[in-house]
Amino acid sequence: MANKIKVATTSLAGCFGCHMSFLDIDERLVALAEVAEFDRSPITDIEHCGPCDIGLIEGGVCNSENVHVLREFRKNCKILVAVGACAINGGLPAMRNPIALEDCLLEAYRDGIGVENAQIPSDPELPLLLNKVHPIHEVVKVDYFLPGCPPSADVFWTFLTALLEGREPTLPYELVHYD
Amino acid sequence: MMKTFLDKVLAKADYQAVRLLSILREVQAQYRHIPGEAIDLLAEALNIPRTQIISVVEFYSFLHLTPQGRYDILISDSITDHMLDKENLLSYFSSALQVKVGDVRSDGLVSLNNTSCTGMCDQGPAGLINGMALTRLDRPKIDEIAALVAAEKPLSEWPAHLFIVSDNIHKTGLLLASSLDGGAAIRATFSRGIAETQAELDRSGLRGRGGAGFKTAMKWRFCAEEKSDTHYVVCNADEGEPGTFKDRVLLNSYADQVFEGMTVCAAIIGASRGFLYLRGEYLHLHDKLQAILQKRREAGLLGSGILGSNLNFDIEICLGAGAYICGEESALIESLEGKPGIPRNRPPYPVTSGYLNKPTVVNNVETFMAAANIAARGGDWFSDFGTEKSAGSKILSICGDCEKPGIYEYPFGVSIRQILTDCGADDVMGVQIGGPSGTFIGNQELDRQLAFEDLATGGSFIIFNNSRNVLAIAQNFTHFFAHESCGFCTPCRVGTSLLKNQLDKIVGGHGSAGDVVELESLCHLVKNNSHCGLGQTAANPILTTLQRYPDLYQKQLKDISYEPGFDLDGALEIARRMAHRDDAAAHLSQVED
């Protein structure tokens, strides 16, 4: 057990779709579990990431909490991987980027249809939004990128098996998709 | 009313769409912008799509779709202006006029902005007011200008001392010391014969003075040999390379020789029309040059049957409107045709297919002046000076840290050290030779030679002493290229902006281990893949300084794996303000603690 590869995963400004796709490796999960164990991940409920071999990040960076989590992963993971469109270019959440943050907040919390008791949330427990949503490579150094929305289960499998076998991961044409 | 005005302007331009730029310059001067109504009227009158007009307006810095102030003030952003305290003077100007840099004051009276080098580096800090050159700006002058603006005094009534532009010729040589009687070169050409004059030009070894150094005789011969009913001569006076101003001086004091050279060229290639493409920043020379042309017509040196021969040739002056790229010959031709100055694909070259797709010679101001003298005095007179590969002399615009900035003429082959001694430069850190697109040399290289085979230059020679910051210099030049990229090709359009951002990140102290490597690889990408000389040289300021001062770049870097290129805590500012928060969790450190 001691020499199992440690893997951590998280979703920042993402939809967990990449995680669902990861789970789509189906029965290959069993094979994976024999050589790898999960640290911080929605699968384990571990709250903070410890030293890991591989960190998989889904989603872009849209708020202060995303920055903290991303830094925690970068600090603890030998290999950090941007998983999916949002981590790579901001993805759907980044479609708010052309709109001023001020307008986004006013529309959501004050002017939008059906808003009652209009106020911008100010609870210190809540993370503050960044002006723009950024891909993760603009905030920390990233080692690998798995494109797709989401990347297919085969992308995860191809990539992880290569890493586990000590090969440089490559994706064949059929596995490279941005949608 | 607008229609009456436009009719007048259009009539003057003979309703020619190729004169769109000069038409728009007049509309801009009249209305301080190009109004939508004017765009519609011009599109109809010139029978061109309105999109062509909008493209031209958006391409040239001196044309605007929204109104500028009635007094439109632009301050030169050349590195030499910065070395003369430009930033502080600009702030002073801004508060004196009560207008923010980049803005038009709410009453529409005045606007203030930066502009690329205006070619006054020997007498900066410089600027332009409604297109007219301002030099040696200082606080008293700014106070005076602010008072004149406040009094709304018409520019034509402003005191002349505000508009003094000096030649500052400190060292004459082969060309500057010689005088040439009007018509002497044309007469010599006729009496010697066209073919024989071409042979003299060939023997002279004259190469283009714009910097690229193509053999002039060969260019003229290629053009002459092109079978066509029409050929054109174009003089490139779009002297936009920061730090260059010698063409301004040549046109101010030696214009006859330049026009004479163009006329000799016309006789050789068989042209009947020529153009002087004068950069918009030199508007102050326009009327004077028109008067010289008129005198030449009256003297039988221009027009039909020049000096009783069968040569018919005349010259038209076209003003640019703030676009460095138009110094590239094919972009200049596009601009002459009333279009955005986007460099053409080559081949075909202008000698085959230039203005209106006819064979065209495009040469620098100094080249025509040299050609006129060679036609008059023979090739040996010229080739006796200089080196084997770089015949003759070179006229330099010297500026920066020296006692006597101005114009110097040297035989090619002169050492940089000699030049520095002559202009009174000491404690030299380095010299930018050939402007931002050229080479930065350090003080270990002062025995290098000025010549096409060693250090080529179009004339720009900027001196920096040891108090100057190499990175700030590279930064100024890199910003210049991002601003002046025409945006036609991907590597330059996107790459020059990426270079600017990446260099700013490093100089701003936000770079980490990989950032200089990334910067250098981006430099090579832009250099190797760009469409024209602008993109191919845009990385030179970084590459030449990185090669000589790698430590200066490395010293800027933090010893961490990565730092974001944007201000993380600043990116929370709006959210903080709107949530009325300022607690610890409402902030982010730029790098991990």
Next chain:
Amino acid sequence: MTGTINIDGQNIPFEEGQTIIEAATAAGIYIPHLCHKPGYTPHGSCKLCTVKVNGRNCSACTFPAADGQTVINNSDELQQDRRRITQMLFVEGNHMCPSCEKSGNCQLQGVAYHLNMLDNHFPHFFAHREVDASHPDILIDHNRCIFCNLCVRASKEKDGKNVFAIAGRGINKRLIVNSPSGQLKDSDIAPGDCAAHVCPTGAILIKRTGYQVPIGQRIYDHHQISEVALAEETGHGE
């Protein structure tokens, strides 16, 4: 003048007036490109087709073939530069493939897949760009425009109109529409125009046709742009 040129070790013939990319295409050799389209005036702006001709970088779509040229097309160095240039296009605009109707049929994407581009590498500009949905049948999403100029040329050369132009300078370039309001609905474009169909990305789209073929069954989902382009372009104009 006819003769042969050598591309990556292979001798291929060319005919008088052909550019390098035309000769290569005729011989079944793919050179990546976006702004080039057979039958249109060459533009030479995207720079993806940069090849080394006798040691010098040239745009294959504008540079004339000449007897004896040695052309390098498929080197690691050129492919790496092409990948970087494609990444420049991706960070310059806002290319959100998952929400784009053109995804899978997009040539920008096709080239990126072909070059095995896995990320956008550079910091994004997140430029502010508009959408013009004014026309009943045709949509312009400026976020996806790469300034290839094909719609400009299509309108001028094929449709005999002047609907589009590129304005601005440097990184502020923008596609503009020839109409009094600047909106597409007030221009004389028609849904059948070449200009409405030629866009290599999803910047100009015919409305209500985007999802006729499901994602996953589209052109570049299963075929490399190298095969697709050669199949479409070989023999064009002969």
